Amino acid sequence: MKQWIAASALAVALAAQAACKPDEKPVFLSFDTGHMGVAPLVADLLKRYDAQATFFLANEPTLSDGRTLDEEWAPWWRARAAEGHDFGSHTWSHDIWMEDLPDGRFRMKVQAGVEPPRIRDLSAAEYCEELNKTAQRFTEMTGRRLDPIFRAPAGKTSPALLAAAKACGYSHVGWSPAGFLGDELPSERYPNEQLLSRALKNVKPGDILLAHLGIWSRQDAWAPAVLEPLMKGLKDKGYCFAPLREHPRYAGLMRGGSAERPLAARKP
Numbered sequence: 001m002k003q004w005i006a007a008s009a010l011a012v013a014l015a016a017q018a019a020c021k022p023d024e025k026p027v028f029l030s031f032d033t034g035h036m037g038v039a040p041l042v043a044d045l046l047k048r049y050d051a052q053a054t055f056f057l058a059n060e061p062t063l064s065d066g067r068t069l070d071e072e073w074a075p076w077w078r079a080r081a082a083e084g085h086d087f088g089s090h091t092w093s094h095d096i097w098m099e100d101l102p103d104g105r106f107r108m109k110v111q112a113g114v115e116p117p118r119i120r121d122l123s124a125a126e127y128c129e130e131l132n133k134t135a136q137r138f139t140e141m142t143g144r145r146l147d148p149i150f151r152a153p154a155g156k157t158s159p160a161l162l163a164a165a166k167a168c169g170y171s172h173v174g175w176s177p178a179g180f181l182g183d184e185l186p187s188e189r190y191p192n193e194q195l196l197s198r199a200l201k202n203v204k205p206g207d208i209l210l211a212h213l214g215i216w217s218r219q220d221a222w223a224p225a226v227l228e229p230l231m232k233g234l235k236d237k238g239y240c241f242a243p244l245r246e247h248p249r250y251a252g253l254m255r256g257g258s259a260e261r262p263l264a265a266r267k268p
Contacts, residue, residue: 024240025205035214051241056151058090061113081142088149092133128168176207187220
């Protein structure tokens with residue numbers, strides 16, 4: 001295990017040195033979990049385009065009737081960690097914030113993939129447990145620490161929810177308006193050609209881009225139909241794909257020791 005952690009740390013250090021050249025324009029490609037159906041394709045494209053990315057992990061159902069963080073997918077996550085990508089929590093159960101409650105708790109809709117939604121209320125401490133459970137599982141799978149970042153499912157938050165997450169060591173990462181790549185939109189209303197054209201036209205340097213490792217609802221698959229030409233098109237326009245640790249908003253936070261802090265420091 002010590003050898004694996006050392007090798008992983010070396011891979012992260014090397015990736016940080018090689019992200020973008022001075023004449024390139026950085027964008028920050030990020031993926032939430034989903035059903036993992038295009039995860040092998042995403043890994044291949046990241047290698048092919050010399051791209052670094054950020055992944056936000058939740059324990060969601062997969063096409064193979066497993067879960068995204070079970071042993072079937074542990075080697076995939078381990079390989080991505082060795083390549084030096086960044087990783088944050090997406091909550092363990094994919095809890096979507098609905099409202100703040102008067103007693104300080106949060107009303108959540110637990111909804112992931114094809115599973116029927118259910119409503120539950122979480123305290124601030126319980127929400128931290130949701131974030132930390134993903135972090136602990138990630139360390140079990142990869143031998144390295146999760147970064148101190150999270151993405152709320154559906155991007156829905158409140159000041160109170162952000163404060164609760166901050167108290168247990170996590171800063172929220174959303175996405176840029178042009179960075180919403182649309183892979184979860186209905187394909188009959190948003191065809192792939194439209195999504196590709198819109199992204200190539202509107203993405204600007206510094207944007208955080210959002211996609212998924214598999215979407216259940218879209219009929220006309222977004223990847224590779226959009227993802228591959230999008231990556232090529234952005235590269236042709238002088239863009240590079242940088243890890244979130246090089247984003248001005250998160251660089252100090254992520255280089256400041258998140259991956260080295262003990263998990264106990266994240267408990268509320």
